[in-house]
Amino acid sequence: MISVGVINIGIGNTKGVYNAVKYIGYDVSLISSNKLEDFSHIIFPGVGNFEAGANALTPLWREEIKKFINKGNFFMGICLGMQLLFEKSEESEGEGLGIIQGEIKSIQKISTKQIQLPRLGWKLVNYDEDYKGRLGNPGQKSKYYFVHSYGLLPDMHKLKKDEFIVEQIENGCKIAASIEKNNIFGVQYHPEKSSIFGLDVLNNFIKLN
Amino acid sequence: MRLIPSLLIKNQSLIKSKSFNYYKYLGDPVNVARIFLEKGADELLINDCSAFKDGINFDLLERIASNTFIPITYSGNIKNINEIKKLINIGIERVAIGIYEPNDWNMVIEASKFLGNSGVCSILNIGYSKLLKINLIFNYKKRRLKYRYRLNQAIEDANNLGRGEIILVDTLNDGTRKGFSLYKLRYKFNKNIPLTAYGGIKDYQECISLWENNFNGVASSSFLSLLPPHDALLINYPKKHLNISNKNLTPPKVSIDRYSKYY
Numbered sequence: 001m002i003s004v005g006v007i008n009i010g011i012g013n014t015k016g017v018y019n020a021v022k023y024i025g026y027d028v029s030l031i032s033s034n035k036l037e038d039f040s041h042i043i044f045p046g047v048g049n050f051e052a053g054a055n056a057l058t059p060l061w062r063e064e065i066k067k068f069i070n071k072g073n074f075f076m077g078i079c080l081g082m083q084l085l086f087e088k089s090e091e092s093e094g095e096g097l098g099i100i101q102g103e104i105k106s107i108q109k110i111s112t113k114q115i116q117l118p119r120l121g122w123k124l125v126n127y128d129e130d131y132k133g134r135l136g137n138p139g140q141k142s143k144y145y146f147v148h149s150y151g152l153l154p155d156m157h158k159l160k161k162d163e164f165i166v167e168q169i170e171n172g173c174k175i176a177a178s179i180e181k182n183n184i185f186g187v188q189y190h191p192e193k194s195s196i197f198g199l200d201v202l203n204n205f206i207k208l209n
Numbered sequence: 210m211r212l213i214p215s216l217l218i219k220n221q222s223l224i225k226s227k228s229f230n231y232y233k234y235l236g237d238p239v240n241v242a243r244i245f246l247e248k249g250a251d252e253l254l255i256n257d258c259s260a261f262k263d264g265i266n267f268d269l270l271e272r273i274a275s276n277t278f279i280p281i282t283y284s285g286n287i288k289n290i291n292e293i294k295k296l297i298n299i300g301i302e303r304v305a306i307g308i309y310e311p312n313d314w315n316m317v318i319e320a321s322k323f324l325g326n327s328g329v330c331s332i333l334n335i336g337y338s339k340l341l342k343i344n345l346i347f348n349y350k351k352r353r354l355k356y357r358y359r360l361n362q363a364i365e366d367a368n369n370l371g372r373g374e375i376i377l378v379d380t381l382n383d384g385t386r387k388g389f390s391l392y393k394l395r396y397k398f399n400k401n402i403p404l405t406a407y408g409g410i411k412d413y414q415e416c417i418s419l420w421e422n423n424f425n426g427v428a429s430s431s432f433l434s435l436l437p438p439h440d441a442l443l444i445n446y447p448k449k450h451l452n453i454s455n456k457n458l459t460p461p462k463v464s465i466d467r468y469s470k471y472y
Contacts, residue, residue: 121210
């Protein structure tokens with residue numbers, strides 16, 4: 001039985017994700033109290049500053065999210081939600097969930113040509129023919145809506161065996177578009193705002209079992 | 210390379226202004242937003258000019274946001290962080306804050322602490338004084354030019370205090386399709402600040418030349434919603450733009466078929 005929950009702790013455009021999932025045709029509810037056990041899939045949307053997000057995650061929420069993930073259920077972080085899966089960020093103070101080891105870095109650091117920050121707009125993401133992840137389709141060329149100044153930089157991230165990153169390349173700079181680790185997914189772009197391509201990603205995520 | 214349809218709302222109706230003065234009724238904003246979504250628009254910019262009188266119309270915005278799956282930027286009388294939180298909660302992606310005087314930058318900085326730089330835009334309404342023959346900031350609230358806040362000072366403040374994107378509005382040419390006259394201002398702004406041009410966009414050719422001039426986005430209302438010469442209502446979105454941005458794409462095979470025909 002598929003039931004999708006969207007975490008609503010006041011840091012994300014929860015209604016946008018809620019509407020998108022509902023549009024695809026699944027049961028979805030907003031979760032404001034920290035009871036995640038009734039759901040098979042949880043989406044954690046986020047918009048904004050890392051510290052504001054870290055402060056909104058109370059110890060109870062952190063414990064509940066970790067419990068949910070350890071059970072093997074599917075969890076997806078969107079934008080700030082993805083960044084909060086990591087340990088910390090260069091953007092500001094605050095402690096992430098630490099579910100995936102690593103740090104969120106400023107994009108300006110790696111760019112040889114200067115990239116305008118915030119980096120926003122529709123960007124092309126190519127999935128290889130031998131793509132083995134589960135959010136996209138092999139050989140697919142999609143465009144997604146990105147809006148961020150900090151991100152996961154594949155060149156500066158020690159990739160573990162069970163982790164899988166899809167890169168988005170702009171001006172020679174590699175920036176992670178999404179990361180998959182067993183039952184944990186993180187996307188830097190906004191699938192709920194990426195028209196048909198984003199709805200497809202949400203659809204692929206919810207279909208997992 | 211973003212081409213952004215702009216929706217101007219007054220008393221829950223979609224309208225179109227000419228030089229910020231004359232208003233023409235266009236229809237229901239929810240419907241028009243939906244049409245732009247189905248035509249494959251990159252983004253939407255919603256300006257609510259009745260918000261200064263009646264406050265932000267959250268119900269209408271929620272109806273628009275729940276019917277569109279593309280990013281929406283809202284501007285119109287945003288006074289505090291609580292209102293921003295509420296806007297983000299109902300599905301608005303970014304907020305744009307009007308800059309009328311130097312103090313208004315504080316609101317931009319405060320908003321960026323909560324939303325990050327990427328979630329905030331600032332709007333500079335730029336008017337022209339025939340008397341002084343210089344560009345000045347136009348105060349939308351009081352509907353007159355702000356003589357004490359000169360454009361040069363505003364640009365300097367933007368370079369020092371600005372966060373996120375800046376939307377330059379050509380108030381003089383708004384709705385006239387005479388062309389965006391402020392493109393030279395790009396060189397006065399810091400290179401790394403993303404700029405969006407808004408007001409007076411003539412045709413798609415002009416959009417291309419603005420993108421080549423390092424403008425990140427082009428927002429337009431009359432070019433995308435009215436048909437010259439009699440300004441008949443015709444919501445359109447240039448197919449050329451879709452061809453450029455979509456030529457390398459393979460549409461996913463999802464159950465949402467009614468979208469796929471636009472890609």
